[in-house]
Amino acid sequence: MNWGTKIVVSFILFVGLIATMVIISMRQDVSLVAKDYYVQEIAYQDQIERIKNYKGLGDNQVKLKYEVQTDKIVLILPKSYAGKGEVHFFRPSDASLDARYVLKPDAEGYQHFHASDFKKGLWRVKISWHENDREYYEEKTLII
Template identity: 30%
Template sequence: MKFNWGHGLTLGMIVFIVYIMSMVIQAIRTDHDLETEDYYAKELLFQQTIDKNKNYLDLGKELEYSISGDQLTVLFPQEIIDSASVNLYRPSDKKLDSKFVVSSIQNGSALFDIAEKPGGRYVLEVDWMVNGTGYFVKKNIDL
């Protein structure tokens, strides 16, 4: 039996269908996690986050952090903090996200336990209040 254009067309269509089906299966199996579950509700409050970040930039001082062993130390630009929340999330795996809430900081630094965190790229989001003024900063860190 001779290979003619009909066989080539059929073979080409079969290869194309197999390729498209494999892409559909791969797309279905891939996790498509949002940054947060309530992404759209947070989007409505995004102007507040922009204002808090502007307040942080107006301070003229950097929020610093250091990692030593199993501890993450966050050094705030101000000494006395009324309240703070520290969100440590990993963009590639939401199961590794952590949120820490601190009610009062007197010496300008806070320690957080990161013993269970595997190494990799994380995003550190720090939101804090001092005398009714909110501040926010976001930094990429490597553990």
């Protein structure tokens, strides 16, 4: 094989490699974490205030536990909770698995979720509520 043929073969292999890389990169999902990302970014100062209000609760903060024995996720709210809110189970790797629930704790402040309703792996649990003209927000990490 002479040097001219080697150059042509090298060029064809290079073009094949680049074409393969383009095809692979075109098939990757590059969606944003949230569809309204830019709107959320603009309103983030309000989010900072919600987080600040939450941290001001002191010992009355929200707790989240995964109980393996009962296969339940337990959300523990302050007993004084009397507001309205939402729990958002956010799956960073697949938005189609996200779930939202209304906060409905029992008299002791507990709210239970069946872990079997959720795929195993990493979840971010976003808890937001308003009470007494104040808004609160907390985000917890959960591994099922």
